[in-house]
Every structure is written in structure tokens, then in C-alpha cells.
Amino acid sequence: MAYVVERKPLTLSERMYIPQILAGMRVTLKHLFAPNVTMQYPEERPAIPTGYRGVPTLVKDPNGREKCVSCQLCEFVCPPKAIRITPGSVEDQPDRTHVEKGPQAFDIDMLRCIYCGLCQEVCPEEAIFLQNQYSMTGYTRAEMVNDKARLYELGGTLPDQHFKWDKKKDAAEHGNAH
């Protein structure tokens, strides 16, 4: 059975619209003096909370040396297969004594990356971190692949307490070298 909605005729004040306009103006005035909730993106950027999973980056140790040893575990664990590493051996360099292996090329395809953070979790050298960079744009597909130089540029240096290469060097120089 059809339900008939009764339509009341408009009252005088409703027909005048003035109370409605005033009510609307009251809201407008209130927001004119209220603090802003929007942000002038991209000039202004939000504060990123700690633990945020942004763009994966490669980081250097406090001495500014490459930490990645190209073990390819991140490449293995990466669910969308976004990571591609070409391993290579590292020749003895004065600042990198006892480092044997490092990546020749390290590419992360940001069109594939799902920001899951498994690469960071699996890394035995604490060399890859998802940091607070969240916006990746580009005009071509090739631009969206972060190569090794770009990954280090994005990653910078993070403090760590391991000093792995220093310890290796110490062990060789002191005590136990045969």
C-alpha cells in the first residue's frame, strides 16, 4: 500500500529565507575564525609518525659506508617482486676493509612495491628501511624505478650500534689473526 507523505505548506519565516541565510552565515563566520584543518599540500607536509612505512630506501652506516651486502633476501621475500639486485664482489678498499660483497645494482620498482615492509624485516644487515617518504611520482615507468644511487639519496645515514666492519677489522688486527 502506498504511503502518502503529507506535504506541509511553508511557514512565513521559511518563505522569507532570512533565518536560513542567517543560520548559514553563522556557520560561515564560525569557520572564518576557527583554526584550519586542511593543509596547503604540497607546500605544507604532514608530520609523519614513527614506524610509518614509506618508500623503501637503502641506508649507510654511521661511517657513511654501504651496509647492504647483496644477500638478496629482500629480493626473495618481496611479495610483488619489486626488488631486483645484481650482486657483485667488492675489491679491498681502504674504507671498506673486510667487506667482500655488495650490490652492483639495486633497483626497486615503485610501481610494484606494496609498502609491506617485509624487506626491512628480513634484512640481516639492517640496510633497508621504509622511511617517511610517501610520495613517489614520475612521468614514465622508468622514472618510477629507484636505482641504487637514488635509494641511498633517499635513505641517508641511520645510526646503528653494530659497527660490523669495524669489529671485523679489529678482530683481524688484534688477537686472532693467523
Next chain:
Amino acid sequence: MIAPAKTELVTVNIDGKEVSVPKGTNVIEAARLAGVDVPHYCYHPKLTIVGNCRMCLIEMGMPAVDPATKAPITDTATGKQKINWIPRPQIGCATNASPGLHVKTNSPMARESREGVTEFLLINHPLDCPICDQAGECKLQEHSTAYGRGYSRFVEQKNVKPKRTELGPRVTLDDERCILCSRCVRFSKEVAKDDVLGFVDRGSYSTLTCYPGKQLANNYSLNTVDICPVGALTSTDFRFKMRVWFLKQTPSIDPESSVGANTEVWSREGVIYRITPRQNDAVNDTWMADSGRVLYKQVKADNRLLAPTINGAATAAQMAIKAAADLLVGRVVPDEPRGKTAHPEDSPYRNGIAIVGSGRSSVEEQFLTKKLADALKVSAQLVSRVGAGDKILVSADRNPNVRGALVTGLITALPASQLTSLAAGIDAGKVKTVLSLGEDLTAAGLTAAQLAKVSIIYLGTHKNATSDAAKVGIPTLTVFEKSGTFVNQQFRLQKFAKAVPGPAGINDDLVTLAELVAAAGGGMVSFDLGTLWTAIAAAVPALASVSYASLSSTGLLLDATPWAALPFVEGETLHFKPAAVPAAVA
């Protein structure tokens, strides 16, 4: 297995399970027959036993007998014969099966022994797993997962040893990782017969090294890398190239000589990274030569032929095949009725066509070459390649498949290394067109002037003088890019599988040959291995019961008697003794 006596079987009890094993089998192998895995490092089934790693410790016992009367003593509780368990663990590798032997491989004492051994091995073992090439196929890694404690009680500093010692041109030693199992030492001495490796110094100073002034440079040095249970010996070629868990394994055959060593090709996404031996106790045990391991480099070689050519200009594959067919069929004298019974031997260069087949082609390709030769009514010839045999796994005949050509009937006599008859035929103007299946004719004794006199159709993988001189060049695939079979020196039919896809636009050799056969009036033949093998089985009596799919991974030994009188060049190699050649032949 360490040479088990063929006849006598003894019953042993492994973890409560009775198994019959040949007498003299050691406990590790006996347990393997019972489906029990006894962890070990230094023991290798193809090497002598030294028992120095102590990982295979087991608990063993013998049925109790009365010392005086030798009557069995029965355990009153169970009603069975009592077992006298030895109170200390024994090593499984050096304990041979004897009647009634009882073994516990997983008792608390055995487990505890292994945990102790593992902890001691890990004391000075570096934490290199993230960069170690052995990771993923490392016995120490596997047994540490099973018997390690997960954390280290070792608070002292670890030993530091040299990390990059070059033992030879192809082997790099990481001394820190070495667990001193001596497998490599025994291999060099016993199998490669080149006794260069040994341990020097004592205790934690113990180090693997070459004898002064010597190098681990023999052609079998990379087998030490394969048998190294840890990452101490690494292949300089494969070092830090790719982690093994990314690699796909494809069974293949080493094409460098007629030994036909079984191999495993390791590839990832169409790129081959290494070749290792695959166990075949009748051919190569678990070894292969170093020279066969670098053959994958020909796949990406700079001089690879990548495009079909006509007169040196790149063209489409179909055009090149058509041009080749025109060259061959166009030469057939029109009034000669096709399909007439051919007598190839009577007319070596009938219609001016010569076919140079190859001992490097697979059996299937040789079968199609034979069909093509029959259709054109000519006889094909091969080029032999003879080098020095090393008495281990490289034979004198460097063609992997000369016997395949004999079996398929492509040739009836052994090939010569020089094509003198063809050269004479060209000089006499009898030969106008030469079809070469990957054979470099200049290497086989033809001069550039002779090549210039004829139209050459070259089906091959790499650029050479013949491909440069060819009127029609059709690129083909390497052994890693196609499937097929070879017949080795024992007349063992062995199959290899396609490991990586061929370069874009290159047809399988069988496709090209099948089209040429069809164009020459030989009828439609399939280039699909399954269907092609039904045709081969129907046409070749020696292969009557064979199909590609049913051919086992260890191969099929064919009857060699029809060719017993031929003077094959091979000398003795591992698992092969040449049949006595009748003196009359020589």
C-alpha cells in the same frame, strides 16, 4: 656406496626397522636404504672414509650371546634376544653392516653427540651466511638448524683466517669457513689423481692449502667446490653471482666429449649461472670436468648468430628457410622422379649437393638430417674432432653424438677430421651447394677459395669462417636452449632438456630441418619431440621401443654390437673400457 659385495645380504636393524643391505655397506648407506638420514660432513659415497668430522655418531649394539656357549641370550621382559648396546657412540660412516647389527640414529646419546659436534664446528665458523655462496645448499646450515642451539655460548673472539685464497685458477678458498672435512683432499688424490691439497698446522691453526709451488689447477678442480659441505671452496666464476635458491635446475648432458657426463644447468629467468654434475653411477658418478662447466658462456657469446641471413643481409626466418630450400631443391634435376628408392652411397654429391652433418647435433636432428639426405638422395658426412682423452671424464672423441649418427643411419663409417672428398668434389666442380649443420668447413680442411665456389647453407649457433661465407645463414640453438638426446661412448641414449629459452626469433633446429625435409619432398615430419620420437622409433630399429618421455634420467643402454667392429678413438675413461678393436682393422 662403498663397493658393496654383490651377493650377500645382511639384515640390520635401524631405529627398530629391519632392512636387508649388502654386506659391507656402512651404516649411513644402510640407514639411507631404511629411509633414515644420518647427518655427515666428511663422508662421501664416492670417496674413501676418514671419519674425521664425527657428525654421523650413532648408537650401536649387537645381539647378546652367551660367551661360552654362543647361545642367544633372551631378554625376559620382551621375549626377544637381548641387545648389548655399546655405551659410547660410534661413527656411522666407518661402521659396516654385519648380521644383527642394531643402530639407533636418533637416540638421546646420538642427538647429544651431534649437538656437541655442531656447537664445536660453529665456534669458529664466521657468520657469513648472508654473503656465502653455499647458503641454501650448505650442510652446516642444514644441520645447525636441526642440531644447533640457536644461540652461541662462545664469548671469546673467533679465529680470523684468510678469506680469499686463490687455490687455483678456478677455485677460491675462504679459510674461515672450512670445517676440515678433507673431502677435497681425498677427491684430488683419489679421483682427479692430482694430489695437491693438504692440511698444514695444528689445532685452530689448521688450514687447507696446496703443496708449495703447486696449484689446484687440474681440469676437475671445481668438483671440490661441489663436494665442499660448507662454503669454504667457492667457484671463482660463480662467486657472488647469484643465490642458489633463485636458480632453476634443468637436467642436461655435457656436450664437450663423447663421455656424456650428466649435468644440472642452473638458470634464473633465462640466464644460466652455473653447471654442476648430476649423479649417474654408470657414467660420471658425481663428477664432471671444469671445461664442461664454462660451456654456458657460449649462450651469451658475442659471436652468436642472432638473425637469419641471405647473402649476409638479415632477413626473416621463413625467407631464409625458403632460400635454403630453393638452393637445395632447385638443384635436383627435374626429370628425376622423386620418391624413387635412393641409394645415397652411390651418389655422394648427386645434383651437386653435399650435406655436412654434425656429431654435435642431437639424435633427433641427425634423424631429420638423414631424412633430408634421403629426400635429396645424397649421403651426409660428419667431421670428427679428436683431442687427448684424460682417462677420467673427457674422452678423445670431442663430438658428443657420433654414435647417434651411427644409430640413426646418418653415417655408416666413422667420420674423418678433414673433408678431403668434399674438397675434391668442389675442385672438380661436382659440388655446387653445401649444407653445413654447425660445422666450420674451413676447420675441416676447406679453403676460402673452395668455399667461394659453392653456395653454402649454414645452420649454426656461432659466427665462423663458414657462416661468413654462407649464402644462407640460419641461426640455431645451443644445447642449453633445446631438448633432445645424445648417444654417448657406451651407446647410452641420454636426454637433455631445455634450460633457457633461445634468443628471440630463432627457430629450434628441428623446426628448420623439418621444413627443409618437407620442401625437399621428404614428407611432413613433426618437430615436436613426442611425435618425432614415434617416427624415430618406427624408422630406427635400435630405438624401436624408445620414446622421449619414457627415457629415464640415467639413460638407456643401446645394443652396440652392430658397430662393434668400428675403430672408435676413445680410450679408457671412468666407467668405460673401449672394446678391443679387431686387429685386422688397424
